[in-house]
Amino acid sequence: MACVRAKEREDVLALTRQINPDIIILDAEFPGDMVGWEIMRALKVDKNTRHIAVIGCSWLSESEVRSLAGRLTAYLQKPDITYHDFETAIRGAGVITKGGARAINGLETDCNSP
Secondary structure, eight states: OEEEEOOSHHHHHHHHHHHOOSEEEEETTOOSSSOHHHHHHHHHHSTTTTTSEEEEEESSOHHHHHHHHOOOSEEEESSOOOHHHHHHHHHHTTOOOTTOOEEEEESSSOTTOO
């Protein structure tokens, strides 16, 4: 999987337009002028990005994040997220192909290390 890490809101939206990822893993409290759950909503209403699988990640409960962000492909609950949790969420999103997937990481953790 090719993975690019976004450091702020503008990065997530710009990178999404630039690389057209297969999946985005995004913290619901991602900092910036627009918090993570607002980015998730923006992605789902844009006809050019609504097809992208979005995995939400947060300290908030899954139901709280889904009420703020709308439809998510999967959810990861902080603080005890394991490599297996990531793998399960990504595989469940159905975006892994023989050639891999393009991903944007909007988390505090580097997505290339287990």
